[in-house]
Amino acid sequence: MGATLADRPEIADTLVLKRRGLTLGLLTLTYFFSFMDRQILAILLEPIKADLQLTDTQLGLLSGLVFAIFYATLGLPIARLADRTSRKKIIAASLAIWSVMTALCGVAQNFTHLLLARIGVGVGEAGSGPPSQSIIADLYPPEKRASAMAIYSLGVLLGGGLGIMIGGNVAHAYGWRAAMMVVGIPGVILALIVWMFVAEPRRGLSDVQRVAEQEHDAAMPGMWQGFLAMLRNRAAVYLVAAMTLTSLVGYALTGWGPSYMQRSLDMTMLEVANYIALPAAFVGGGSALLGGMLADRMAKQYGIHTQAWVISMMKLIAFPFAVSFFFFDSKPVALTAYFVSLIFAGVYIGPTYALIQHLAPLRLRAMWAALTLLTVNLIGLGIGPLAVGQLSDALAPAYGEESLRYAMLAVAMITPLPILFYWRAGVLMKRMARVD
Template sequence: MAPITQRREIDETLVLKRRWITLALLTLTYFFSFMDRQILAILLEPIKRDLSLSDTQLGLLSGLVFAIFYATLGIPIARLADRTSRRNIIAASLAVWSVMTALCGVAQNFTQLLLARVGVGVGEAGAGPPSQSIIADLYPPEKRASAMAIYSLGVLLGGGLGIMIGGNVAHAYGWRAAMLVVGIPGIVLALIVRLFVAEPRRGLSDVQRVAEEETEPLPSMWRGFLAMLHNPAAVHLVAGMTLTSLVGYALTGWGPSYMQRSMGMSMLTVANYIALPAALVGGASALLGGAIADRMAKRYGLHAQAWVIAAMKTIAFPFAVSFYFFDSVPVALGAYFVSLLFAGVYLGPTYALIQHLAPLRLRAMWAALTLLMVNLIGLGLGPLAVGRLSDLMQPALGDQSLRYAMLAVAMMTPVPIFLYWRAGVLMRRAAD
């Protein structure tokens, strides 16, 4: 038995030494996920003209249709990931959604585009939970928020660069070509992920918890759900992230359209001069947030990470709202970028805290439950709510209906601020 144990220790040491490769590839996979998902934001206006769609239909394509399949299929796939190879699931999922994104480019009507978006949602359902589970096994609690913040760069850079690439390709060759350009490279990346992403032992970075939990059988899916439901801090974190995502998906999903309709910008201007700087500012926000959260956790305890999020969101809120009031484009954009600098902080620390609170053998399941709420409610209802409100306000407000629809959703932000603050209070009480 000694040689077997020694070989396992050597393998685990190698996995930990090369964990940066795994983190980089998982971040790149997340990047492609959001690029393929959010490219629709810059293409809404040409798709609306080409296929004669309403804002409500665009909201369905941007959010609810995608989110239903993405969120609900994430649960059984996460269950599979808690039992089998997470790396293989991620690679297969990446291949599926990349093919379906390319097929969006050949859709000839609303129904065909809707079905292709369903396929994108089905594919992307298998990437997030297994990725978070792998990262949690590779990085200990004191480094996990920073690692998750790096992983969350995929959200911010993927969405921003997707808009930039999509806008430029659509301007030159049409929106269909843009879908093909961002979809096809993901198939190659799927092979690279399969070959080079590590599959660490579960609980590799939580030695003490492994000793406590290794003799316990794998809980059922229902018990996994109840375990989260009976953890008040986890409930508040998931609720806070869900509402934050609802506001975020609504505003980023319609942001390029708003800049074109209400601010008089062209699609190319938004793609080249707004998307990339916004992605870089958001990425800096995520990295800064992860570093601050880890430092505060080391000094005051993990509960302080939830308070960091609440504080940063409080600073961002007035700038995010004022963006819709300024008539001056430079001033409005200034407020927009300041809000982005603080708004992206929540991603890494929230993912890290939920993985910390989750039982070791349910990490993928808890990640999937979180994404179920975030995407079914946040992604599913956020863009749809803006589209529906815009259609309802259009008779009275004309071209400005989108402005006030987005403002109405932005005003929800104080609710998740309270939820994050409360999560920190509950975590501190539990630690005492």
Template sequence: MEFNRPEIADTLALKRRGLTLALLTLTYFFSFMDRQILAILLEAIKADLKLSDTQLGLLSGLVFAIFYATLGIPIARLADRTSRKRIIAISLAVWSVMTAMSGLAQNFTQLMLARIGVGVGEAGAGPPSHSIIADLYPPEKRASAMAIYSLGVLLGGGLGMMIGGVVAHAYNWRVAMMVVGLPGVILAAIVWLFLAEPRRGLSDAQRAMETPAMPSLGEGIAAMWRNPAALYLVVAVTLTSLVGYALTGWGPSYMQRSLGMSMLDVSKYVALPAAIIGSSSALLGGVAADRAAKRHGLHAQSWVVAVFKLIAFPFAVGFYFVDDPRIALASYFIAALFAGAYLGPSFALIQHLAPIKLRSVWAALTLLVINLVGLGLGPFLVGRLSDAMQPTYGAQSLRWAMLCVALLTPVAIFAYWRAGALMKQAVDRK
């Protein structure tokens, strides 16, 4: 049929790219809502199941991240060869069911197994989504598209906390898990039916011609290792994620323990404003990065992130030195206004640097490191430090544990600057 001709399929994929981006963003939203709902429920779960901060840190990070990150590689490899939208739809259904099943857990082991299930499901969404977006949007528009996609992180995490807290206050934490998890099954069916599957390299036609053969996984890893700009980007986004996951995973508990807020207060007065401000930051970062790229070159996108993070840093640290909830939250929101700007440019640059036929694999490799180190160690490290500091600092041990992790931010700022410098040097040599 005429509609099977490649040029017709390409036209349709590009015509529907707005819908595709919206569905991928909504999927990412559900991913982070299901992942981050645990943050607002930690204190309730701790009291119900009699858990330590170390156990809570494991549930928030490491046990989820190990499966989420490591399974991302083989699934991404499959996504580079088969239907990406089907992988995304199936993954969404799996993690949604497992989130709902978390509400049935009666002890640490059962809850841990449910969280592993969530990690297994979510492993299949990120890399194929990055690959599809890179195929639908050219380099000069990719950071903005990735920024829109990244709204799922900020809105999903924020609304997950808000919905989870309100439902848990009215009923209990178990009902909250089910309310957040089950609607994802419906979205999975919609994704299966309506998400576009673009031709690989559609927005990079010339580069697609340069890589006719499918490289091996080993070649993909070696290619990333040989690219110093990509390595610095991975270091930068990993450290940023470590600090971010530590804050989002333990922030509600810190607000309850050290600032005297209730779970309902955090849900009503922090979660939604933080989601809106963080989303504005992500969009601002994407637009600023694309404008900088048009004026100075793609390397400038990395420098834009470094500047935004430098502005946010003193306010992020100040959050832990103030006891007045109003002043502390003001500092927290100002930091959030700039801190979320890294999302779109970081992943867009990784996709720009990646070989066309290894985009899912490079995204998975990036997410592997981000999630093993950032998500896996961030919340766990805070929990472990909090338990270790408890004999000295008592109820304030969580405050100092979170501050220790936040002080890694300057290293991430340097890595973003260095990545931009290396990209510029590579262009200047050509």
């Protein structure tokens, strides 16, 4: 009988690496659909509120907590499965599920219907992030991983921006229900393409030395062991805490940003969709790519710990511009501050994911990604938009339509904490490198 690819792992590895670019592209496109389906709600909040007679608190629940609970918690068992079985099949199946559920949001007749459909979106999207990050970490070595993760993170920035643009234009012409269906249905087709063409690399393919060091340990660590391993790694804890708080602010501001522009800057839904969403997506995307390349260059010259310091410095520069956005009534001045903040704000995503994958044990990469996403989404996505909605409702008697401005500003003031945490993570990683 002839030899199979299983008998010749070096041939299988070569074939997988030849499809590395295609795989990264498809995973990025999947992430794009994930955030497009997730963030389209931001531009549709106002028409949904008017149609279904909802409060800002209910809108905050739909945007954040309800979605996040299922998205974050189901990520752990799915990641456990991904560390043992085919990651690309999990990603493809998950994509099909959340795409169908996004389309079903368009037929909701009340808050409960929309709530159940959003739960379905969260259930589906739980199976995308951890296995995708695990595949990318196996395809790209440490010195190229931040750039690869930065490309992957374009899905967040472009998906959110284009979701708002597409959703706003379709909703303007045909209503918010049609917008949900338009962004949901194409994902089913992409799921088939992912199933057929994404490469499934060998675990630790791009970490030859670490594979050699860990090959004596044949036992697969359990979920609790994975959690304890992350908890014992202080640098990882600071990274997760920093990313969680950054995401809390980010989800709160992006989730309510279109509503704020309509309420306080006197912009229409169509203006936000056409003149803000797409430029913001490309500025943020450029920030992510340049941030990934800068992080890889700094890591090569001065050590991988400097990637955390790059993030800290970029966030420090962005902070005053992000906050000043809420102090100006002039539309040109406010939007200028907003776009300047975006130039630096998108840097953190790729390098943070890359650093966590660098610190994770090889057999726990998907699990550590899921644990990161658990806190990022349960706290960041779950609490951020809901906190703004509740604060806005509480401040409404005193500030009326301007209550949203002060609610968003209050959440934005959390930013100095993750700046400090990223810096601390870099310090700890530098110490770890000296010990090694």
